[in-house]
Amino acid sequence: MHSTLMFILIVLPFLAAIACAVVPVKQVRSAVVVVTGALLVVASLLLIGKVPFETSFTSMAGLPLASMTQLADFLLLGFVLFLGWKHKHLGIKILAGAQLVILFALEAFMMDHHAASMAFVADPLSLTLVLIISIVGSIICIHAIPYMDNHEHHLHLTISRQPRFFAWLVVLLGTMNALVLTNDLLAFYFFFELTTLCSYMLIGHDGTEEATNNSVRALYLGSMGGLALLLGAVFFQNMLGSLEIQEIIKLAPSAGYAMLPMALLCVAAFVKSAQAPFQSWLLGAMVAPTPTSALLHSSTMVKAGVYLVLRMAPGFVDTTLSTYVALFGAFTFLATALLAVSQSNAKRILAYSTVSNLGLIIACAGINTPAATAAALFLIIFHAVSKALLFLCVGTIEQRIESRDIEDMHGLFVRMPVTASLAVIGVLTMILPPFGMLMGKWMAIESAAANVPVIMMLALGSAITLLYWARWAGLLMSHPLQGGVTPEVQPKLTKYPLVALCGGAVLLSLLSPWIYSALIVPMIDMVNLANPQAMFEAPYVTSKGMLGADSGVFPVAPLFLVLIVGMFLGLRVLKNAQGAREASIYLAGAQSRTAQTPDSFVGPVNQPVKVANANYYLTRLLPEGKVTCWVNTAAVLLALLLVVGGL
Amino acid sequence: MPIPTKQVTKETLVAEVLQLKNAGWRIVTATCVDLNENEFDLIYHFDKDLQMEHLRLTVPKGAPVPSISGVYLAAFLVENEIQDQFGLCFDGLALNFANHLYLDDEVATTPFCKFGVVRKTAAAE
Amino acid sequence: MAQTILPFGPQHPVLPEPIHLKLTVEDEIVVDALPALGYVHRGLEKLCDIRDYNQMVQIVERVCGICSKIHAMCYCQGIEEMMGVEVPDRAKFLRVIWSELHRVHSHLLWLGLFADAFGFEALFYQFWKIREKVMDINEATTGNRVIVSVNQVGGVRRDLSAEQLRWIDAELKVVEAQVRALRATTLDDYTVKKRTKGIGVLSSAQAMELGAAGPTLRGSGVAQDMRQLKYAAFDRLDFQPISYPDGDSWSRCAVRYDETLQSIDLVRQAMARLPEGELSVKVKGKPEGEVVTRVEQPRGELLYYLKGNGTNNLDRCRIRTPTFANIPPLVVMLPGLELADVPVVVLSIDPCISCTER
Amino acid sequence: MQAILDFIKSSRIKSPWLMHFDCGSCNGCDIETLACLTPVYDVERFGIVNVGNPKHADILIVSGTVNHRNKKVLANLYEQMPHPKVVVAIGACGLSGGVFREAPNVVGGIDKVIPVDAYVPGCPPKPEAIIDGVVLGLQKFAEKSLA
Amino acid sequence: MRLGPMVPTVVKNLISKKSTRPYPFVVREPFPDQRGELYCDIEQCIFCGTCARKCPSQCITVDKEQGLWICDPFACVYCGTCEEVCPTHCLHHKGAWRPVAGERQMIEMKGTPPKKKKKDAAKDAAAE
Amino acid sequence: MMSILGFLLALVVGVFVAPILGGLITGLDRRITARIQSRLGPPILQPFYDVAKLLGKEKLLNNSWQAFCAYVYLVAAATSVVLFFMQSDLLLIFFVQAVGAVFLVIGAMSVPSPYSQIGAQRELIQVLTYEPLLVLVLAGIYVHTGTFKISGIYALEEPMLLKLPLLFLVLGYALTIKLRKSPFDISASAHAHQEIVRGVYTEFSGPYLAILEIAHFYEVILILGLVSLFWSTSFVGMLVLVALTYLAEILVDNVSSRMTWRWMVTSAWAVGLTLTLINLLSLTM
């Protein structure tokens, strides 16, 4: 059973990818994607009942796994080297070359290859990620089917490049699943590199100059992360004589200098999670078709980074490293939130917000208490769902209005009522109680309250987050409803994923106390198991749908009750309000009296002037370029501190 | 008894005004007087240290007058006012309200003209 | 960058009068401001065709309710000059008394409105409370609080008794003390200074070039005041124009604040030196000729161009009011300001639209 | 329920929010209107607040002569006020055009554009008279049902 | 720069008598010679029409034939010109202002045209 | 956990008594403000008259979402007050209250009127300014009491004010912004005239404005409740502290001009964060 599940979760996507790539028929491809997605969902759900477990395979589908991976690893690096040569990118060439050498040294001189098997560990943490990757990831892939048609239609492509696209899309799912399940740091390294390659392929998909440049940047930065990871592995192998992740966590606290490789791993994670100063690759990823960005941002890729930190966190409880990680995460949270304020490009807002939220997760990992860990997990789950929803909404909107500037989305509700409403709900689930994101933030703040610098950054950051989200939600509705709303028709494969994600975001929030007892409590127990020094207790007790502790309570179910009552009331009012007299907007009495010029006032020279509304981007206060510069400098210093602190 | 003025012509107006400006005079305002069926008087008032200087320009109705708003930006307001009220047209107005400084479309006449009603003409763009 | 375009006026709570500005702002920074006028335009100058030159006194007085007395005085001086009438001395002094009282009430009114523009409600109320005393003086001595109608061609229509003079003196003492008590708040309070210092700067060169008038001009360091022309009884009163060099809203406020006290002082001087004599002379004949007269209004230099043609009706009556002159500087000052500063700067020129448009 | 409705009804005259619009007045009337709000007359005693926004106002106080440009503004503002509403015209200008009746750009009094409920004569009327006008307006306000 | 120099003033306001006049519960005596409501003592009027000619607002109509003195109180600006020029001093301003009205009004006074003697003049009818 | 009776009591007090109290306090505020300005001022019950009148006015809307948002604002405000009386988690109460703020903003933004939109943007900036300060004050309370629950504060032996004086100042700063009192009446001024007319409230009228007013009554209570926590040991102490704080707010309101939001953000963060830092460090050291 285990092996079947593992096969579906990891190997099936690769096979599906091959199918996508070679079968040129669109319907077949779509079917493959849908079926793979469905299987992934089922498999991941079935996995729930099975955790925790450990398996190891010497071979899969008759092939020797470990040596295959080794081989693939070298091939991969070689390919990266080739790409570096192809794009004439010195950095990539050096990084790939260095990795080749180090990997070779590691494999040839430092390891004994008796245990040629590959170990997988499925614990609540990896289960959570598998669920996110498989479910949210599949939904995104399905949404991509109509999206890509539109996309290519728009680009007037003669030969569809979709086979390639969908192949890489599903490969990414399989890779991510493998990455979160493996217990072998070297295998982890391989999958880590493979996600980098996927991102390179997906970002560069459109083949424009910008896309190519950005994909190369992603490859370059990704290789940096790879190098850091590999160096960490070398250190661990050297110090602890093992590359098994669970072993490392157990042994590291007692080993001198083990914090240095831990720090290197963290740096690798920061790169993958696009933390400052490495955020540029994620922003660059925006040129890709929206499913790519959605996949990279919400459920895969970037989650690999935070997963790594969270996975390793028990290994550095109560160390200076942990403090610095918390500081670094909090800083990124604040800094990138600030950067998001100055953006009007929807995808860039989403990108900065992703970075910012991942920063918050990393901060939680750094705070490294059970409550913070719980917060981190909640944030991972709910961020994935809400963010995927928002990305898909933006993608849908973008294809319709041909702009991703939120200033062009004023009054979108009138044109796209369904998508706009879903987007508004998506935004609200990001920032308001009783939804999961906010609960995660609430836990994070409560667990960081005693850490002065961190809490200050969190407090500022969360306020700024509210600013850039709320105004977006607001402007979507900003239109007089005089003319009535034009109903929106969407393809089923567009609509269902959106509705599913939206429903998921709300429903999961309601279920959060149960998620807590089902996933997070066992996870904390696992931590105790892994690290006997820790002796953590579950931070909250759940009763009557409330999460409670000595330090605070979060009455999820009661709040949902209020929410439902409030919604009911609100909707009734909304219905009642249909009878209200329609008034023109206040324009200092100068509104134009003719129907041809709505929302206009009579300006100088008796000419009608259409009013315009715009958000504040504080660009004079926070010019993106300058702020990025400072942020990066500060982040580099912090990261250096982190590595040095690891000594 | 008329006020002491210096007579100028359309051609010399701008140069004279420029000269005054360079000599440090401040523009106070301009006045338009409807003289008779054919002519307007345009009187420009300047001040320097409480002394006044007036330029008088007599123009036939219907002919455009060079604007001095290029020299003194401040003159745009009074020139627009004269356009509204007397239907005179100014050439090169810095900010042209096209007969709509004070008046709305309902007013199709030049209300301040005594001698005959001059139809409003679209102001020079 | 994303821009917000909004109509500022004609009806707007911070604007006591209808003026319209089409504002374009980015993050609340004004990038463009275009004015529109005409909401108060009546065309009253044209009434000289159907009202005789005596009736016109009442009409020009209603150009504006805040500076009404001085309009009438300027007009009467013009007609008197045209007709060669010499006004009795007592009338000249009385004209000064009432016109300076008018300035006091206008400035107090403005100080209040200015405070309101930056949201200092208590200060607004305080100034208006003080102002009520001046309004009482107006009402008691002329019969109306606002439109006093004391001027006529050839002199004044009302007299002040000795008792009234004493009462005015006493009342003005109170007013002066109360105004002085607000000096620190108006000119030295941290929050007020933050909102006015360095906001809406007009250099003296700009002010001259754009033809600014009155406190707007004097706030930019140009000490020019039409009272230096020594009309009415100003030749027999001590008077020095007040100016401040910075050219910002604060300076303009300081000029007006000081002028309030100065005007109170001028009223006292005039009352002390008030000669006995007739109130007016009989005027015979009909106005003929051209004249230009200027007086100092609370808002600055007022110019009347009058042309008589030997009948009871004037040929042309042209009024150039100080706000008319101050609109171009205003338009120049606005770009670059914050939206919140717009009312402050608009108010800082003390705009009087009914004067501007007549 | 009835008690609540009664309370609402009786509150109506206790909380008249007013908006003042200067419709081409010479300021004489405006400053007297403003003076009503200041400490010496303090109409907030009666719950009157100058809201400066038609959407919040119950009473529209208008002063001044109507001309072609501001009559549209006046109509706009009146339209944006929620029912029930009353209009108080003040000053000779607002009542009939006053001395400016025959000036070229004057259309006439306020009632040429919108219905007027109370007329306050004077040039300008004293603040006390304006208060009287508002009181008269309030009587009509109480009578008006929610149209 | 000072912080809160307004504090003494407001504290003084708080503890001293408020300046609000209790109008309409107490009505202030008008100042003497105030220009309130215009009033015509029609008995004295000789219908010479001077007031109508001199009125800057042109709001008086005098009909000598019928002995009518008509004034539009809504157009009158209470300037006092008519009062000044009336040869018989039959016009005055009352101290109090003219009461507010709910609808348009005209003051129409019927007197006796000067040709006839005044003795049999009917009581003047004030139209209000 | 709380008994059913306590729960019901909190519900009733929170839902019904709080707004009445809030209205009275607002009325008192207007009266005192008037006296400070040498005026008589409106009757104490004036806020209720206003609300009642508004409820009886015509419904006038530009976008029906306004109505929806107004009600959500009300529900959120009421919920936060009820949670407060249930002595729940302060941070949570504060987040629930933020729901109201967000919906107010969304409601104001749902109308394409520039004044209401600018008001909404400014409201967001106000939220941006006070939210971190409040969170930090709550963090300070946590550091001092070891919990975010209000019940934890009532368990204290001595008033919090003695240990958290600077944070109390920060709270005052934040509350002035939240109450929209001068110098921070930036997004919408209570009655004073403002360049953005009535900001967020511009486009709400009649019954919908009444809803917002009632929500505001709730917020006043919440805010004063928060203040009272700083002298949790005696009832008289609470009252005195609340009264003094509110008087101080009125006084500040009347002796300062309205500042710009740029100044607000920078000054509030600079002053607030410095004070917080000092106080937090002194607590944790």
Ligand code: NFV
């Ligand atoms: N002072 C003055 Fe006037 C005049 N003349 C002007 O702008 O106020 Ni109404």
Ligand code: SF4
């Ligand atoms: S009635 Fe008199 S005071 Fe009022 S606006 Fe007209 S002229 Fe001015």
Ligand code: SF4
């Ligand atoms: S001026 Fe006097 S007497 Fe002559 S008509 Fe008029 S009111 Fe009568």
Ligand code: SF4
């Ligand atoms: S008071 Fe003035 S306006 Fe009124 S009737 Fe007499 S002259 Fe005419």
